[in-house]
Amino acid sequence: xxxxxxxxxxxxxxxxxxxxxxxxxxxxxxxxxxxxxxxxxxxxxxxxxxxxxxxxxxxxxxxxxxxxxxxxxxxxxxxxxxxxxxxxxxxxxxxxxxxxxxxxxxxxxxxxxxxxxxxxxxxxxxxxxxxxxxxxxxxxxxxxxxxxxxxxxxxxxxxxxxxxxxxxxxxxxxxxxxxxxxxxxxxxxxxxxxxxxxxxxxxxxxxxxxxxxxxxxxxxxxxxxxxxxxxxxxxxxxxxxxxxxxxxxxxxxxxxxxxxxxxxxxxxxxxxxxxxxxxxxxxxxxxxxxxxxxxxxxxxxxxxxxxxxxxxxxxxxxxxxxxxxxxxxxxxxxxxxxxxxxxxxxxxxxxxxxxxxxxxxxxxxxxxxxxxxxxxxxxxxxxxxxxxxxxxxxxxxxxxxxxxxxxxxxxxx
Amino acid sequence: xxxxxxxxxxxxxxxxxxxxxxxxxxxxxxxxxxxxxxxxxxxxxxxxxxxxxxxxxxxxxxxxxxxxxxxxxxxxxxxxxxxxxxxxxxxxxxxxxxxxxxxxxxxxxxxxxxxxxxxxxxxxxxxxxxxxxxxxxxxxxxxxxxxxxxxxxxxxxxxxxxxxxxxxxxxxxxxxxxxxxxxxxxxxxxxxxxxxxxxxxxxxxxxxxxxxxxxxxxxxxxxxxxxxxxxxxxxxxxxxxxxxxxxxxxxxxxxxxxxxxxxxxxxxxxxxxxxxxxxxxxxxxxxxxxxxxxxxxxxxxxxxxxxxxxxxxxxxxxxxxxxxxxxxxxxxxxxxxxxxxxxxxxxxxxxxxxxxxxxxxxxxxxxxxxxxxxxxxxxxxxxxxxxxxxxxxxxxxxxxxxxxxxxxxxxxx
Numbered sequence: 001x002x003x004x005x006x007x008x009x010x011x012x013x014x015x016x017x018x019x020x021x022x023x024x025x026x027x028x029x030x031x032x033x034x035x036x037x038x039x040x041x042x043x044x045x046x047x048x049x050x051x052x053x054x055x056x057x058x059x060x061x062x063x064x065x066x067x068x069x070x071x072x073x074x075x076x077x078x079x080x081x082x083x084x085x086x087x088x089x090x091x092x093x094x095x096x097x098x099x100x101x102x103x104x105x106x107x108x109x110x111x112x113x114x115x116x117x118x119x120x121x122x123x124x125x126x127x128x129x130x131x132x133x134x135x136x137x138x139x140x141x142x143x144x145x146x147x148x149x150x151x152x153x154x155x156x157x158x159x160x161x162x163x164x165x166x167x168x169x170x171x172x173x174x175x176x177x178x179x180x181x182x183x184x185x186x187x188x189x190x191x192x193x194x195x196x197x198x199x200x201x202x203x204x205x206x207x208x209x210x211x212x213x214x215x216x217x218x219x220x221x222x223x224x225x226x227x228x229x230x231x232x233x234x235x236x237x238x239x240x241x242x243x244x245x246x247x248x249x250x251x252x253x254x255x256x257x258x259x260x261x262x263x264x265x266x267x268x269x270x271x272x273x274x275x276x277x278x279x280x281x282x283x284x285x286x287x288x289x290x291x292x293x294x295x296x297x298x299x300x301x302x303x304x305x306x307x308x309x310x311x312x313x314x315x316x317x318x319x320x321x322x323x324x325x326x327x328x329x330x331x332x333x334x335x336x337x338x339x340x341x342x343x344x345x346x347x348x349x350x351x352x353x354x355x356x357x358x359x360x361x362x363x364x365x366x367x368x369x370x371x372x373x374x375x376x377x378x379x380x381x382x383x384x385x386x387x388x389x390x391x392x393x394x395x396x397x398x399x400x401x402x403x404x405x406x407x408x409x410x411x412x413x
Numbered sequence: 414x415x416x417x418x419x420x421x422x423x424x425x426x427x428x429x430x431x432x433x434x435x436x437x438x439x440x441x442x443x444x445x446x447x448x449x450x451x452x453x454x455x456x457x458x459x460x461x462x463x464x465x466x467x468x469x470x471x472x473x474x475x476x477x478x479x480x481x482x483x484x485x486x487x488x489x490x491x492x493x494x495x496x497x498x499x500x501x502x503x504x505x506x507x508x509x510x511x512x513x514x515x516x517x518x519x520x521x522x523x524x525x526x527x528x529x530x531x532x533x534x535x536x537x538x539x540x541x542x543x544x545x546x547x548x549x550x551x552x553x554x555x556x557x558x559x560x561x562x563x564x565x566x567x568x569x570x571x572x573x574x575x576x577x578x579x580x581x582x583x584x585x586x587x588x589x590x591x592x593x594x595x596x597x598x599x600x601x602x603x604x605x606x607x608x609x610x611x612x613x614x615x616x617x618x619x620x621x622x623x624x625x626x627x628x629x630x631x632x633x634x635x636x637x638x639x640x641x642x643x644x645x646x647x648x649x650x651x652x653x654x655x656x657x658x659x660x661x662x663x664x665x666x667x668x669x670x671x672x673x674x675x676x677x678x679x680x681x682x683x684x685x686x687x688x689x690x691x692x693x694x695x696x697x698x699x700x701x702x703x704x705x706x707x708x709x710x711x712x713x714x715x716x717x718x719x720x721x722x723x724x725x726x727x728x729x730x731x732x733x734x735x736x737x738x739x740x741x742x743x744x745x746x747x748x749x750x751x752x753x754x755x756x757x758x759x760x761x762x763x764x765x766x767x768x769x770x771x772x773x774x775x776x777x778x779x780x781x782x783x784x785x786x787x788x789x790x791x792x793x794x795x796x797x798x799x800x801x802x803x804x805x806x807x808x809x810x811x812x813x814x815x816x817x818x819x820x821x822x823x824x825x826x
Contacts, residue, residue, distance in 0.1 A: 015439030026428030282695025301716030
């Protein structure tokens with residue numbers, strides 16, 4: 001079965017919005033054994049949309065579009081569907097009633113323009129939209145399934161989870177597929193490849209991909225088999241070999257993130273953490289608390305941007321800042337000890353650095369970052385030399401700090 | 414001129430990575446009058462890559478690919494290029510020397526696998542890679558330009574800015590195009606459309622798009638003309654009408670973000686800000702400090718996740734937390750006053766809320782967020798009722814807080 005995802009909108013084609021929708025859908029599809037083969041995007045141009053829909057109906061069996069279902073003039077998906085499938089639009093009273101209720105609940109008068117959203121192509125089924133105004137459209141014809149969902153990420157996600165996936169599970173015969181994701185950190189892609197390559201005999205039915213990101217490199221195994229058991233076995237055999245060879249770099253498997261993994265370690269040990277940040281300025285605290293339930297182990301954070309705040313919030317002695325600089329191993333260690341002492345947590349993590357673009361010196365160029373972890377086991381600190389890119393440096397520093405905390409908790413050298 | 418962007422990699426097709434590269438490139442291209450018409454993605458599958466390259470050479474004049482140039486086995490872009498353009502690979506001594514130097518500077522032995530990266534298709538030019546190991550590949554043939562760049566976002570960005578854009582400016586005849594972006598906040602898409610629709614006569618040469626995001630709705634005008642002057646005039650005329658009608662919702666124009674706009678207001682007034690966060694836990698501080706130079710107006714942040722830390726860090730009286738709850742207007746106001754008093758800044762901004770998925774009650778369901786801004790002008794506070802989605806709630810609260818701060822600074826009601 002060939003699956004094509006089409007994202008629609010000038011905002012995507014012109015790059016003013018990043019398309020996160022098709023990634024989300026692809027990830028959910030692979031979990032039910034449907035692998036996306038084609039992905040494409042078109043702008044808000046009805047002719048290009050028609051072209052794209054025709055092309056997709058030729059090469060794919062399941063087509064899923066996102067975007068272009070809103071009430072404003074540039075939302076043309078429905079009109080393109082009507083032309084391609086040669087159907088009329090039919091008014092749905094129940095959809096309009098629901099819309100009116102939604103606006104009333106928010107205390108807003110429904111702009112008349114929203115009435116368009118109660119029109120659907122004749123013979124189409126629809127996916128309800130629990131949090132927004134545009135319903136999903138489902139057309140099943142001549143063995144092809146064509147589905148259009150709204151482009152607002154929150155709406156698309158809920159609709160994918162609650163409507164799309166159950167619909168496809170019920171209506172599509174799928175492949176036997178197994179996906180295993182091994183998430184590594186602390187080792188670069190080419191070094192990983194040199195260690196793993198001798199182990200692996202890849203084929204059409206067994207694929208291994210290296211997926212680098214700020215947090216590390218993910219290894220994704222995808223296998224296919226004549227039965228689910230065969231696919232499972234093929235993937236598991238390779239995963240085991242990799243686990244044996246580079247196991248210490250693997251911090252989690254599957255969807256679990258580094259912040260999830262660290263959170264779980266703290267929960268298991270009934271321990272707590274607080275953080276002190278300078279150049280990352282809250283991003284580490286923000287990342288740790290992306291995990292639901294993190295309030296059970298995350299106590300507080302201090303964003304000590306000014307020197308004065310480093311002294312006031314964290315008790316960093318002024319003479320350390322004067323003697324070694326606000327960006328130094330000594331300051332990082334004093335920040336980590338300070339936040340741990342003030343908050344009474346088991347671990348204190350501190351980051352100080354020069355994110356850029358300004359502030360670099362000969363000795364401490366942009367990208368210089370010191371990270372320290374304080375605990376009853378003592379203090380661990382490290383210098384990182386990152387890049388010239390402000391936001392990349394801040395992101396990398398956050399993940400490096402999480403990884404250092406993980407190692408201190410697990411007592412890995 | 415038709416432009417196609419192709420992003421390559423299983424990580425994109427399977428959704429484990431979000432493709433930010435093509436958005437970046439599209440945004441840069443539009444600034445030099447090149448509008449992307451087609452965007453597509455293929456996995457690490459050499460046949461599908463060849464298909465995609467052939468198809469793009471048929472329908473587009475300029476093709477830009479990202480990804481698949483790394484040293485590992487799944488990086489197949491170069492092999493697909495060689496097949497499609499029927500060329501051999503040629504070894505470039507200078508590229509290898511550069512690579513060796515790069516690894517030496519980082520104190521790492523170059524894995525032998527990286528030698529592949531010194532091979533280029535015969536007759537191809539290349540874009541140097543200042544921060545990574547894969548160079549860009551440039552083939553110009555029969556009026557078509559085919560360019561491949563690495564997929565690592567940091568490398569792709571620098572190569573786009575320093576190599577791709579200058580190359581295209583020098584080698585391509587472009588359209589006369591004008592883009593104006595008006596960024597609004599505090600009004601929903603359909604309400605905006607109702608106000609703007611009567612003003613606008615759109616056509617093939619004048620387009621208006623509504624681009625909603627967490628921060629608000631962007632209005633993007635794109636015009637075309639027979640000369641640059643005509644394109645400019647067409648776009649400016651519409652922009653002026655829109656500015657007159659809904660000007661108070663426009664916080665910035667162009668690439669400028671809400672955090673940029675607020676930062677500029679503070680710099681202009683020589684004023685400072687500090688923040689106190691509970692449910693957003695550092696994300697507001699992180700957002701404010703995305704702006705280079707923000708240290709001149711951002712003093713500190715307190716991530717007061719536990720009740721104890723709200724009292725210790727911000728001086729919120731225990732009886733307020735006990736009487737009204739940690740998530741209440743009273744607590745938000747006490748947090749904002751507290752951080753302003755402790756830090757001595759002109760403004761104190763506080764956020765407390767229930768991000769979810771747990772912690773909601775009948776009176777204060779998930780999505781309930783209180784935001785307060787304290788200044789010498791007094792205190793302003795507001796209740797927001799957001800959604801069920803933890804991360805969306807946190808993002809929206811950050812932008813809502815920035816928007817409230819903007820209004821307090823400008824004394825807009």
